[in-house]
Amino acid sequence: SAVISQKPSRDICQRGTSLTIQCQVDSQVTMMFWYRQQPGQSLTLIATANQGSEATYESGFVIDKFPISRPNLTFSTLTVSNMSPEDSSIYLCSVEDQGAPNTEAFFGQGTRLTVV
Amino acid sequence: AQSVTQPDIHITVSEGASLELRCNYSYGATPYLFWYVQSPGQGLQLLLKYFSGDTLVQGIKGFEAEFKRSQSSFNLRKPSVHWSDAAEYFCAVVGTNAGKSTFGDGTTLTVKP
Numbered sequence: 001s002a003v004i005s006q007k008p009s010r011d012i013c014q015r016g017t018s019l020t021i022q023c024q025v026d027s028q029v030t031m032m033f034w035y036r037q038q039p040g041q042s043l044t045l046i047a048t049a050n051q052g053s054e055a056t057y058e059s060g061f062v063i064d065k066f067p068i069s070r071p072n073l074t075f076s077t078l079t080v081s082n083m084s085p086e087d088s089s090i091y092l093c094s095v096e097d098q099g100a101p102n103t104e105a106f107f108g109q110g111t112r113l114t115v116v
Numbered sequence: 117a118q119s120v121t122q123p124d125i126h127i128t129v130s131e132g133a134s135l136e137l138r139c140n141y142s143y144g145a146t147p148y149l150f151w152y153v154q155s156p157g158q159g160l161q162l163l164l165k166y167f168s169g170d171t172l173v174q175g176i177k178g179f180e181a182e183f184k185r186s187q188s189s190f191n192l193r194k195p196s197v198h199w200s201d202a203a204e205y206f207c208a209v210v211g212t213n214a215g216k217s218t219f220g221d222g223t224t225l226t227v228k229p
Contacts, residue, residue, distance in 0.1 A: 033216060042206060043160075043219045092160070094217070104150070105210065105217050109159035 002027050002095050004108035012114045013083055020079045021111045023093030028073035033094040049076050083115045118143045118209050122220035129197050130228045137192040137223050139207030148210040149190040155203045202227045
């Protein structure tokens, strides 16, 4: 298993500003995933982040809006840039089970973002 | 591409009654299937998972799920619901995209006293 810590747990931000969310894992992992959960909605994958390479973004998400860093095997950041109220969501970091690749995923508690 | 459908947006059951939440998936091979629960203001918690083998899997909190390949289903069940089970339930699949989970839209469970 893996324990994931996300910071901040919640924030209220002004429109037009940017917020960087941190994700720290207690073990080395190959792949890290960032999801968004809009109010009342399910989880949608934003991007996949591998250490040492550019993140891979899903359709509808672009690097300019959601830049991601992956400096090492235990840490990643997601930045929500030039925020608008539509970006108000829960953002979750996830990693896969290193003992059973391509199977189980573990999730952080999420970052609840409100843009005003 | 993999996909998950949860046909029921909202279900209400009385405390002590049985529960079944439906989940249908679309995937070319045998998928890895999961059920998560999310209580208000809380993170995701894994209830149970199916990788292979016995098609009836037991999870935490008295939940179980049955994988039926012929119906492409992975329905979640509980024989007697408790008020604390009120939450949002998500079915998810991991298939061709390594480690990447695809989620259903979720089912909101309300428990009546």
